Amino acid sequence: DIFERLGDLRMQAGVEANLGLVCAVGSRWEEATRWLNLARAHFLRLGDVVHSAEPGLNLGEILVNQRRFDEAEQVLKDSLRTLSSTHFSEGVNYAELQLGRVLLEQGAFDQVESMLARVQDEFAAAGQHLAALQAAAVRGLARCRAGAPRVALEIIDVARRAAGADAELLIPNVAP
Numbered sequence: 001d002i003f004e005r006l007g008d009l010r011m012q013a014g015v016e017a018n019l020g021l022v023c024a025v026g027s028r029w030e031e032a033t034r035w036l037n038l039a040r041a042h043f044l045r046l047g048d049v050v051h052s053a054e055p056g057l058n059l060g061e062i063l064v065n066q067r068r069f070d071e072a073e074q075v076l077k078d079s080l081r082t083l084s085s086t087h088f089s090e091g092v093n094y095a096e097l098q099l100g101r102v103l104l105e106q107g108a109f110d111q112v113e114s115m116l117a118r119v120q121d122e123f124a125a126a127g128q129h130l131a132a133l134q135a136a137a138v139r140g141l142a143r144c145r146a147g148a149p150r151v152a153l154e155i156i157d158v159a160r161r162a163a164g165a166d167a168e169l170l171i172p173n174v175a176p
Helices: 002-006 009-025 029-045 049-065 069-085 089-105 109-125 129-145 149-174
Strands: none
Touching: 002 009, 009 029, 009 049, 029 049, 049 069, 049 089, 069 089, 089 109, 089 129, 109 129, 109 149, 129 149
């Protein structure tokens, strides 16, 4: 409200993005979606496409979690295009991880495998083993759905060992 009264749209958009994240962490999905959409719209109104990508990425993940895949795909592709143009590789990898989940639901198992194998390797090379394990979990699900459960277990097991004790955080996603 303060930034709105001051007419400071940039700060207002930043606060809206933060409120969206807080709501998402609290599983208040509709409220998070509303805040993140506002933040994206305000950044875009300012002509700040780069800063619109982050709330877009967070919004895309929420939409995937809600199984609203068509909406998620468009938001994620928009964010991915921007993140790619700025060479923000971590953001690109997170966007592709979420897009991989969309492609999985579309039955594009080979595309999921090729994209997320690269994403998993990049996360691992950056020391982000938990994120690499998330990519492995999606790859594993794609391999299972494609009829290769042994390969799926191998992919997940290697990434789970690399994640060490942190893998405990993803047990629901990677338990055999």
